Amino acid sequence: MNEFEDIEQLLKPQCEFKASETLKQEVMEKAREEVSPRRTIKLWPWLAAACVIGFIVMLLMPPKSATEEKTLVAEKVEKPKAVEEKQVETIPEPVNVKVETPKRPKVKRPRKVVKEAPAKEPQEEPVQMSEETRMELLLASLDKDVPQMEEKDSYEAIRQIRMRGERLVSMYKAIDN
Amino acid sequence: MERETERLLEELERIVTERQDWLFRFAYMRIGIREDAEDVVQESLLSVFRRLREKMGIGNVEQYVIRAVSNACTDYFRRKPLRVVTLDKAELVSVGEADRQIHGEFVRISRLLETLPPEQQEIVRLKCYDDLTFKQIAELQDIPEATAKSRYRYAIMHLQQMIKKKGDKI
Numbered sequence: 126m127n128e129f130e131d132i133e134q135l136l137k138p139q140c141e142f143k144a145s146e147t148l149k150q151e152v153m154e155k156a157r158e159e160v161s162p163r164r165t166i167k168l169w170p171w172l173a174a175a176c177v178i179g180f181i182v183m184l185l186m187p188p189k190s191a192t193e194e195k196t197l198v199a200e201k202v203e204k205p206k207a208v209e210e211k212q213v214e215t216i217p218e219p220v221n222v223k224v225e226t227p228k229r230p231k232v233k234r235p236r237k238v239v240k241e242a243p244a245k246e247p248q249e250e251p252v253q254m255s256e257e258t259r260m261e262l263l264l265a266s267l268d269k270d271v272p273q274m275e276e277k278d279s280y281e282a283i284r285q286i287r288m289r290g291e292r293l294v295s296m297y298k299a300i301d302n
Numbered sequence: 303m304e305r306e307t308e309r310l311l312e313e314l315e316r317i318v319t320e321r322q323d324w325l326f327r328f329a330y331m332r333i334g335i336r337e338d339a340e341d342v343v344q345e346s347l348l349s350v351f352r353r354l355r356e357k358m359g360i361g362n363v364e365q366y367v368i369r370a371v372s373n374a375c376t377d378y379f380r381r382k383p384l385r386v387v388t389l390d391k392a393e394l395v396s397v398g399e400a401d402r403q404i405h406g407e408f409v410r411i412s413r414l415l416e417t418l419p420p421e422q423q424e425i426v427r428l429k430c431y432d433d434l435t436f437k438q439i440a441e442l443q444d445i446p447e448a449t450a451k452s453r454y455r456y457a458i459m460h461l462q463q464m465i466k467k468k469g470d471k472i
Contacts (some may be wrong), residue, residue, distance in 0.1 A: 128462055129458055129462070131464070132458050132461050132462055133458070135414070136411065136414065136430035136431060136432065137430055138327065138407065138431055139410075140326075140403045140404060140406075140407050141323075142323055142326055142327035142330060142404050143323055143326075144322045144325075144326035144340060144343065145336075145340055148318075148322055148326070148340055148343065148344065149315075149318045149322060150320065151344060152314070152344050152347050152348065153311070153314070153315060153318070155344070155348055155350050156311060156314055156348060157311065159348070159352070159355075160307050160310075160311065160355070161349070167307060200413060274458050282377055301455050
């Protein structure tokens with residue numbers, strides 16, 4: 126019987142077993158995490174909201190074909206604008222040209238009238254013509270230009286008339302000389 | 303609800319404070335690796351806590367904790383057969399200075415019981431090393447109390463003969 130007890134004694138623990146100091150802390154922390162449902166409650170609403178927003182976006186987004194049509198329409202609209210702009214831009218240019226063009230005849234015409242040969246033949250004829258007939262011819266030439274001038278701005282028309290008056294005076298002076 | 307949770311947390315804290323060293327020794331004497339033994343204890347305690355929270359009927363909490371750790375050790379050997387420390391290599395396991403003593407104890411007991419069948423080994427560990435009563439052992443092993451007693455008796459007699467043989471040889 127003693128031997129039986131000796132063996133039992135031999136099988137008894139002969140040193141102390143100590144668990145880590147962190148074991149208790151870890152167990153309690155994990156238990157508290159399981160108890161507190163904060164994380165799950167915090168996460169779920171956000172996830173649900175994100176899903177709902179995604180769904181709404183999918184619903185509200187127009188189909189691809191519609192977006193393509195819109196772009197086409199936009200292009201169509203843009204092109205006329207560009208053309209209009211170009212037209213608008215081109216309009217002033219001819220005005221400038223037209224403004225300049227009257228100057229040329231102002232200088233050249235008298236010269237042609239004076240220097241060119243065909244002008245000389247009529248020069249010889251006006252010598253024979255009376256002053257009244259010459260005046261009538263000049264006024265007739267002015268009358269031909271009047272409809273064109275009426276279409277332009279009043280300022281421009283006045284300017285034209287003034288230039289023609291000057292030309293007339295210069296022609297008279299040339300004839301007199 | 304919060305009061306109930308607080309009460310359960312206090313209950314868990316009490317169990318951990320009172321039994322953590324005993325449970326750690328229980329697990330270490332079967333596994334032989336500190337980290338794994340502590341993991342097993344931690345998981346077992348948390349499973350008990352979950353069980354308490356779900357208000358599942360737990361008669362004797364302490365007996366339930368021991369059973370949980372015992373089952374966790376069995377599962378450990380099932381899940382990680384490669385990490386099981388065989389007796390031949392038990393002394394080669396690297397342990398810290400503080401764990402040298404308890405690891406020596408693990409090797410000593412394992413060497414004493416190595417010639418016994420596994421079911422007798424477990425009953426001797428539970429009776430001698432873990433200091434459980436035959437009634438507790440019978441409940442834990444799901445066997446009649448008489449079977450536990452007879453297995454224990456056979457195991458001790460076998461050890462006596464083995465020690466005698468060794469003494470005669472010396």
